[in-house]
Amino acid sequence: MLVGKGLLDLGKDVLIWIRDALALPGVTLIPLLPEIAVASTRLPFEMLADPADRILVATARHLGALLVTADGALLELAKQGHFVAMDAGT
Numbered sequence: 001m002l003v004g005k006g007l008l009d010l011g012k013d014v015l016i017w018i019r020d021a022l023a024l025p026g027v028t029l030i031p032l033l034p035e036i037a038v039a040s041t042r043l044p045f046e047m048l049a050d051p052a053d054r055i056l057v058a059t060a061r062h063l064g065a066l067l068v069t070a071d072g073a074l075l076e077l078a079k080q081g082h083f084v085a086m087d088a089g090t
Contacts, residue, residue: 036062045082048073057083 002008010017022029032055040051040058047054053074060067060083067085069075078085 030059030063032059033062043082045077045080047077060084 003010003014012020021027036055036058039062040054043054043057043061047057053071056067056069057074057077059065065084067074067078067083068088069085070088075085075087077083
């Protein structure tokens with residue numbers, strides 16, 4: 001959606017970008033598990049209502065995975081210890 005709105009430039013078609021990203025070593029696509037979907041609605045802290053962000057955070061928490069993001073609000077939540085994140089800009 002960000003690409004479609006002109007807010008993000010991936011330099012290539014979104015589907016090609018996703019396929020290229022999934023071909024990188026260490027990158028794995030996982031399904032949206034019911035546990036993650038439900039957890040995204042029951043996070044034990046306040047955050048914005050954006051469902052996509054909530055799913056990303058719930059997924060990172062469920063898997064104990066590092067969330068790589070440039071989103072300042074998500075990075076601030078990570079600094080508070082709710083999940084582990086890395087600034088994509090660094």
